[in-house]
Amino acid sequence: MSRDKGKSGERELARLLSEITGYPIARRVRGLKDEDDLEGLPGWSMECKRYATITPGLVAQWWAQAQRQAQAVGAEPVLFYRADRGPWRARWSASLLAPLSAPADDEPGLADDATVEADPATWWMLCRC
Numbered sequence: 001m002s003r004d005k006g007k008s009g010e011r012e013l014a015r016l017l018s019e020i021t022g023y024p025i026a027r028r029v030r031g032l033k034d035e036d037d038l039e040g041l042p043g044w045s046m047e048c049k050r051y052a053t054i055t056p057g058l059v060a061q062w063w064a065q066a067q068r069q070a071q072a073v074g075a076e077p078v079l080f081y082r083a084d085r086g087p088w089r090a091r092w093s094a095s096l097l098a099p100l101s102a103p104a105d106d107e108p109g110l111a112d113d114a115t116v117e118a119d120p121a122t123w124w125m126l127c128r129c
Contacts, residue, residue, distance in 0.1 A: 009050025010037050013080050013088060013120075017041070020124050036069045045070035049081040063091055063115065078127075080120060090123035091115050097126060 010027040017025045017038070025040035038046040047066035051058065063079050070077035079091040094114035118126075 005050055006048075009082065010048045012050075013048050013082075014038055014040075016088065016120060017046075017080075017124075020121050021128070036066070036073075043075055045073055045075040045077050047077070047079045049079070051081070052084045054081060054083045054086075059091065066091075076127075078123065088120050089117055090120045091117045092123060092127060 007027065014025045014027050017023070018040075021041060023041050025038050025046075028035055028037055028039045036045040037048040045066065047062060047069060049058075049062050059079075059081065062081060063077075066077040066079040076096065077092065080088055081091075082088045092115065094116045097116060116123075116126075
């Protein structure tokens with residue numbers, strides 16, 4: 001049942017992201033362990049999680065997984081997740097926004113592990129190339 005819920009979530013998110021981005025995003029047919037969940041958006045490694053209840057600890061674990069998978073293929077990681085009866089959320093590296101808000105010379109920069117979270121449409125609006 002959990003596997004079916006995950007597959008359903010991946011298909012749901014693929015449809016949503018296809019509408020938002022205009023790219024033909026699809027669920028990846030699994031062949032190898034630790035591959036990202038969706039394909040079709042150049043330069044991005046997309047991980048998708050659909051759970052009944054989501055905790056900050058789970059999000060941290062999923063983000064670490066998304067980063068490992070993205071590094072393996074030389075892409076930018078993005079994590080999408082949704083709790084039951086909740087909206088989809090996106091998490092990505094804040095470093096992608098650094099050119100938009102570069103600090104002054106006397107201000108500290110972003111931490112290496114800083115992330116941003118928003119809805120998928122906002123992620124795309126801020127991060128599309």
